[in-house]
């Protein structure tokens with residue numbers, strides 16, 4: 453009986469210590485030997501599912517057995533984003549301090565919904581957000597909140613934009629807010645948070661503008677906010693993949709004529725395909741004139757603003773309403789960690805704060821910040837701890853040096869492409885991203901460099917570029933991305949992994965050339 457009771461608690465301290473050591477060795481070995489693994493599996497969908505037990509375990513199993521299944525079933529079934537030959541998307545930022553930070557937060561396992569539920573988690577979050585603000589040179593008017601991803605951040609930013617756009621319009625139908633709401637700082641009446649959008653025929657339809665290169669998190673946000681996907685207008689970008697302001701002006705004017713209410717512009721600093729940056733300062737001027745919200749999606753590009761030579765990325769930010777930076781894309785923090793900055797963060801709080809549920813009522817007393825008030829999420833994990841560990845371990849200098857190396861490698865790779873007649877650079881090389889295209893000649897295709905290349909030739913080249921990427925990824929020896937630029941398929945690499953060296957990059961380049969040769 454006594455023994456049974458003992459079994460009801462946690463693993464014994466001795467066994468746990470042994471398991472932790474085992475895990476520590478596992479992690480260190482994994483990191484040291486990652487290069488010997490395939491970068492990506494080549495199995496058909498369902499292969500891992502078939503190997504895993506379908507029935508849930510009735511009895512507990514030994515940790516050794518579980519870890520051995522991780523080795524045999526999980527690790528081979530993964531795309532290893534932290535492999536030095538992983539050059540897909542934006543590279544990746546797994547680092548030793550990042551892993552340590554993640555491990556540290558596990559035993560603490562707090563819920564930082566209010567200040568009172570974990571003062572340290574709340575205040576470390578505030579500190580880390582402010583460190584990034586200082587590094588990128590944002591004024592103190594901007595304060596932020598940490599979410600999991602930029603997609604969630606943009607939805608929150610646009611919720612505030614929507615509120616401000618609708619509250620501005622005269623609408624006698626919605627009842628005024630109660631005195632209690634007014635005391636809480638909510639607008640006098642007609643707010644969307646209070647009355648919603650549905651059934652309010654008196655309201656104009658709202659419109660959001662983003663370039664044809666912007667991330668589709670804009671559409672996701674419009675769907676979630678009841679604005680509607682089709683009310684995100686995509687504006688054509690110029691030859692350098694930056695939003696064309698003259699087209700934006702025309703679209704806004706036409707929309708106003710048709711009775712729409714232009715609500716927000718999303719400018720991108722570091723677009724997903726080419727890492728181009730929109731002319732944010734000019735867009736800020738336009739938003740001021742038009743009384744629209746300016747959101748800067750600096751999910752990728754924002755981190756690079758810690759480099760003095762890349763401060764240009766932040767041009768115009770001081771006039772933005774909100775800015776997203778994803779330290780999980782370019783500041784060495786493991787997924788997930790995204791910061792939304794808002795000029796006057798109170799605007800965000802006003803949209804999402806509610807009277808606390810009874811169980812939390814006392815917890816919110818006297819707190820400077822209860823992060824549950826700044827978004828839909830109540831429970832919040834201690835994400836800031838891992839960022840705090842990394843930023844202290846590397847320092848700004850260490851992070852800057854690594855980012856510079858990624859930029860150097862990207863430019864080096866671009867030079868190799870320029871030196872090979874069969875390939876061309878498909879977009880200006882920005883930050884750690886290179887887009888390039890195989891242009892032949894190959895049998896039956898010829899050289900598509902001439903602008904007059906018939907579209908059948910271009911289509912054939914699209915197919916070949918896609919095939920090169922597919923073949924390399926299937927080989928398990930490297931991993932690239934493909935994307936579409938102006939309708940044409942191009943190959944793309946993103947540098948961002950601290951393990952990727954010049955040697956890895958030249959091996960990948962050799963592989964690309966050989967794969968092209970074999971086509």
Ligand SMILES: Cc1ncc(COP(=O)(O)O)c(C=O)c1O
Nearest residue numbers: 601602603667722723724749751
């Ligand atoms: C420019 C840009 N914005 C937003 C996102 C969405 O990021 P997240 O995965 O953090 O939602 C991405 C993803 O790659 C991106 O490239």
